Amino acid sequence: MDEILKGLRASAEATRLRIIGLCAHAELTVSDLVEILGQSQPRISRHLKLLVEAGVLVRNQEGPWAWYRLPEEGVGGELARLIVDLLPPDDRKHAQDLKRLQAISEGWTARVADFFRQHAGDWERIRSLHADQKAVDSALLDALPGGPIESLLDIGTGAGHVLLLTGDRAQSAIGVDRSREMLNVARSNLFRAGLRHIQVRQADMMSLPFADGGFAAVTINMVLHFADRPDAVVAEAARMLGPGGRLVIVDFTPHHLEALREEQAHRWLGFDDDQIRSWCRAADLAWLPPRHLAGGSLTVALWSAERPVADASDAKDSSAVRLPGKVRARGRSTRQAKP
Ligand SMILES: C[S@@+](CC[C@H](N)C(=O)[O-])C[C@H]1O[C@@H](n2cnc3c(N)ncnc32)[C@H](O)[C@@H]1O
Incomplete structure (x- = not known):
């Protein structure tokens, strides 16, 4: 019961609801969320901290970067997925968030292309062997x-x-x-x-x-x-x-x-x-x-x-x-x- 209440309290805020909706689609960093939601980094970090503490999101540290996603299990994970299922796909803000997520994913794609430009030559040569x-x-x-x-x-x-x-x-x-x-x-x-x-x-x-x-x-x-x-x-x-x-x-x-x-x-x-x-x-x-x-x-x-x-x-x-x-x-x- 306590866990459900904790999760519900943490999720009952507009930005946090939007963060949950976004993290259902991809593992995201604070910078990704700052870019999509157009809010300051300290604000987003505070929201993320609350959601992680309530078990509605999980944080995965990789060197200097932290990635956030929905938990795979537990009360927090169940709750997050229920919330995501309830988000109306035609909600204006949610739809706009997903559009921005799509746009920043194009930035990821460009970075990937860059990375491959530097290494692809070698890989292709090996593959051809x-x-x-x-x-x-x-x-x-x-x-x-x-x-x-x-x-x-x-x-x-x-x-x-x-x-x-x-x-x-x-x-x-x-x-x-x-x-x-x-x-x-x-x-x-x-x-x-x-x-x-x-x-x-x-x-x-x-x-x-x-x-x-x-x-x-x-x-x-x-x-x-x-x-x-x-x-x-x-x-x-x-x-x-x-x-x-x-x-x-x-x-x-x-x-x-x-x-x-x-x-x-x-x-x-x-x-x-x-x-x-x-x-x-x-x-x-x-x-x-x-x-x-x-x-x-x-x-x-x-x-x-x-x-x-x-x-x-x-x-x-x-x-x-x-x-x-x-x-x-x-x-x-x-x-x-x-x-
Ligand atoms: C030739 S790539 C193969 C990638 C992939 N399995 C594929 O089929 O395309 C080798 C991968 O092994 C990873 N790797 C090498 N040593 C590793 C280690 N000790 N632990 C985890 N990954 C390692 C490299 O970072 C690299 O991504």
């Missing part, structure tokens, strides 16, 4: 469990490629990356794709900020060759899988392009089946047949393994795959106008 991207994407989708995926974790998500690819199948998904710049690109891409049920978060793949066994699927797409300890990354990824959960790793098979170490900071020049299999075994995962996709001078392989259903942790929790609290899937609001 290996298998056709469409073939890799389609093999990755095939390697994932069939049908809807309750909860997906994409490790080293970069610009969110795998999240965009699986967006329609994943009921809930989160991408992690250690690069803030890449996460901003991913956020912008997810916003443009309308994938409001997907989040990204800054984290190192060696130590993921989630409890054990919370995901039905974990992907590591073209990331493992950057890891100092790929075996430890596989173990950490395996820790994320609930019973029956599937790990899919996509990376290069062994090659001799030494220049990639220098130019692209590749730590490993590909992996063979036996290496990946031994790391999966060590993490108690059941090995599935790998798939190799021939390309130019580089070959890409997909390695998959599963957390057995009769795992010891299964006995503790027979509800099998469960989401970590903060990533729980949410239905999308049916009454919201798209910005």
